Amino acid sequence: MKVFVKKEDCIGCGMCADVCPEVFEIGSDGYSDATGEPSAHYDKVMEAAEICPVNAIEVQ
Numbered sequence: 001m002k003v004f005v006k007k008e009d010c011i012g013c014g015m016c017a018d019v020c021p022e023v024f025e026i027g028s029d030g031y032s033d034a035t036g037e038p039s040a041h042y043d044k045v046m047e048a049a050e051i052c053p054v055n056a057i058e059v060q
């Protein structure tokens with residue numbers, strides 16, 4: 001499982017980090033980064049991808 005945040009689409013709302021702080025973090029640039037071990041948090045990663053208002057989270 002690989003997770004990317006499309007920075008050009010992210011609006012920095014923080015919803016992904018609220019749902020799954022183990023993987024998503026708002027960086028110093030104000031946009032989300034995906035870090036850590038997404039496979040270990042599959043359900044929450046998928047939920048974050050679904051709720052992202054601009055579909056900036058890509059799961060492979």
Ligand code: SF4
Pocket residue numbers: 005009010011012013014015016017024031032051052053054055056057
């Ligand atoms: S939910 Fe989407 S728009 Fe909001 S911070 Fe996360 S990746 Fe960015």
